[in-house]
Amino acid sequence: MSIIPYGRQDINQSDIEAVTSVLKSDFLTQGPIVPAFESALASYVGVKYAVAVNSATSALHIACLALGVGKGDIVWTVPNTFVASANAALYCGATIDFVDIDTSTFNISVQSLSDKLEQAKKSRTLPKVVIPVHFAGQSCDMDEIHSLSKRYGFKVIEDASHAIGAKYQGESIGISKYSDLTVFSFHPVKIITTGEGGMVVTNSEELAKQLRLLRSHGITYESLDMESRNPQEIWNYQQVELGYNYRMTDLQAALGLSQLKRLDEFIVNRRLIASHYDSMLHKLPIIIPRRNNDCYSSFHLYVIRLQLEKMHKTQRQVYDQLREAGVMVNLHYIPVYRQPYYERLGFKKGYCPQSEKCFLESISIPIFQSLSAEDQNRVVRTLFEVLE
């Protein structure tokens, strides 16, 4: 019996040729392909600047730093995300806190956000940055989040790791209209891949410049950005900040550039797979993913909610039985603050009840570009066997 993963990359011959041609070229890293990938991605999204890095985790870290997050600052995100969205704030020495989600979309609840902001204003603990996550590829309510950011004076980083190519109100996610910075991930389970990789996009020249410094040791080669001293002391570069080595290689960028050409086709296919699931699964005691009218989801994930009161099985049994049948379902996500590390920071069970409830009812079933009709039908059949 073959195993059906919950997500996987799709690499074709042109992807392979793009990478091998870099291998035969002069530069494996810091050559011409990284800037080519950046400008192709910026124009795809419709923004001025894109800064490539070696993962979305690094992207989130330098995005926080570029917005000035440091010791004494507070950053908010949701519990229903990968740990990296929260860890980024901790890397900067800031304090992290969590806003509960909306159970219909699994995205940040605008009501919870607005209530929490009102409280924080009273206790003078307003966040410097809020990181909404476009869960499964469907946009958060960015209009509302943007107006709250103006009212309470916080910055916004969109974690769009699931959502490259998705749209909100007819425009690409990441257009820099509702936020300061947007982050994408190119990990192999995401929509397009570079092996490991990430990107930050923005319309702010100043932020883009800061991000470029931070991804490469804080070093500048531009004489204008160097600290002026005796001209005799200025050589080819200066370190002006404490940065990191978060650079993407040309090998990765070549794969990214080639995958970017296939992105729209990937999303059309993911949406077909999702619609097929919608039509096949509605008879089961589950809730299928909600689709908001103003969103075009990239369907990075397809998360079903078990109506446990209508079945004689627990979430654990369903999860185990599907996996035993070779359908590698997954969980998105264990609330971040329920991780042992976060519990040691003082977070307790029950802190964000909606996130905990969603987690205990949800299972993520296979969805990816190369999922064959045959395998998808096997997923459906297995779900009927396990759930009916």
Ligand SMILES: *Cc1c(COP(=O)(O)O)cnc(C)c1O
């Ligand atoms: C995958 C993911 C990340 C981290 O991406 P990497 O590129 O693996 O570092 C961050 N946030 C979310 C929501 C993700 O799904």
